[in-house]
Amino acid sequence: DAGITQSPRHKVTETGTPVTLRCHQTENHRYMYWYRQDPGHGLRLIHYSYGVKDTDKGEVSDGYSVSRSKTEDFLLTLESATSSQTSVYFCATGGRIGTGELFFGEGSRLTVL
């Protein structure tokens, strides 16, 4: 497996608090993605990055922001968490345009009370 580490792996927080999830990769992959996985919805793209400081929105980006200051790190921030953001969050990386194979991290389970 590609060297992708997500932290924290589990987090319980309260509505209205800020939360940051971190994705760290050691593969020097150019592309990084944040997905959320909810029952019945599969994997939905939140934000993605195609290079350092280059990011774009996915289909469910409202309430989320991202930053990528280094190739190896991609941060997902919930400025003010809501219960609807309770989910499992997966980071994924990919190296080449068109090849597109994604390597996923282990996931971060977030519960917002």
Added chain:
Amino acid sequence: GQQVMQIPQYQHVQEGEDFTTYCNSSTTLSNIQWYKQRPGGHPVFLIQLVKSGEVKKQKRLTFQFGEAKKNSSLHITATQTTDVGTYFCAGLRASGGSYIPTFGRGTSLIVHP
């Protein structure tokens, strides 16, 4: 936006029976990928199809890409308990030089021994 529909959502089979999941896109895809997620795990890449009408095999798994590059299928022959998991298709679309994967909702395969 692009939608990738996947059916069925769940499939129960007896061990030894065959299984098929179908993926349909509202737009023409550049590539399509298939992933498997074991219960409690993260998605793992299985295969990518690129050419119209392409068929690829991996042991008991057969993957097809439609002639119009809008649909795909995964067929498992003689299922085993190790095949249990959720199978996702991901359609890739070009976006400003990048390829953005859009996932279907997945088909959960339950194999009864």
